[in-house]
Amino acid sequence: MHKNVPEAIELAKAVKKIKSKAEMLICPPFTALYPVAGVLKGSKVSLGAQNMHQEEKGAFTGEIAPGMLKDIGCEYVILGHSERRHIFHEENDTINAKVKAALHAGLKPILCAGETLEERDAGHTKQVLEYQLRNGLKGVSADDMKKLTVAYEPVWAIGTGKTATAEQADDAMSYIKHVLEGLYQDIAVRLLYGGSVKPDNAAELLAVPVINGFLIGGASLDAEQFAKIAAAADK
Numbered sequence: 332m333h334k335n336v337p338e339a340i341e342l343a344k345a346v347k348k349i350k351s352k353a354e355m356l357i358c359p360p361f362t363a364l365y366p367v368a369g370v371l372k373g374s375k376v377s378l379g380a381q382n383m384h385q386e387e388k389g390a391f392t393g394e395i396a397p398g399m400l401k402d403i404g405c406e407y408v409i410l411g412h413s414e415r416r417h418i419f420h421e422e423n424d425t426i427n428a429k430v431k432a433a434l435h436a437g438l439k440p441i442l443c444a445g446e447t448l449e450e451r452d453a454g455h456t457k458q459v460l461e462y463q464l465r466n467g468l469k470g471v472s473a474d475d476m477k478k479l480t481v482a483y484e485p486v487w488a489i490g491t492g493k494t495a496t497a498e499q500a501d502d503a504m505s506y507i508k509h510v511l512e513g514l515y516q517d518i519a520v521r522l523l524y525g526g527s528v529k530p531d532n533a534a535e536l537l538a539v540p541v542i543n544g545f546l547i548g549g550a551s552l553d554a555e556q557f558a559k560i561a562a563a564a565d566k
């Protein structure tokens with residue numbers, strides 16, 4: 332919940348100028364999606380939304396339908412973000428319904444999964460990840476899975492300044508890859524790491540083979556920091 336419309340436009344213009352081989356995506360608040368779509372049109376930077384409702388239309392005051400996002404130029408949508416799960420208490424069944432609705436609307440979901448600090452300390456990281464993935468992807472076909480990205484977001488590293496070490500990220504994300512391979516044989520799913528990613532830890536994390544990219548939080552609000560993280564992907 333950052334950036335008013337002029338600020339979002341300014342940031343989008345700056346991101347559009349970044350020279351990098353990395354595929355880039357920005358997900359502004361709902362209020363800025365339409366004007367930012369105009370800024371990004373014809374560029375290599377994709378547009379996504381931070382969330383959506385699972386129904387196509389109806390009496391759901393205050394919600395945004397998947398078709399509405401597609402209509403204004405969104406290609407991606409983030410679903411099951413740790414804040415949606417732990418602040419707004421979204422359950423896996425709801426997230427699963429959103430994933431399928433997004434795919435039906437022609438959007439590419441970015442499905443987030445991750446454990447709390449309590450779950451990690453109790454040694455339950457892998458069980459939590461598997462539960463979230465199996466339930467979040469229930470009924471998603473192999474063909475649809477090719478359009479989906481999975482992001483590992485340890486809740487304890489979101490907005491806390493704490494970052495999973497390369498070893499911790501490798502361990503958790505290798506398990507995510509193992510679960511996905513069990514569900515969808517021979518389909519390579521893009522895996523992102525999210526959790527206090529900054530220019531000074533991007534290269535170390537990208538050196539982990541299973542990490543294909545990042546879901547960036549606070550650092551994405553500054554075009555200079557964003558560019559430095561993108562540059563790490565070029566090395």
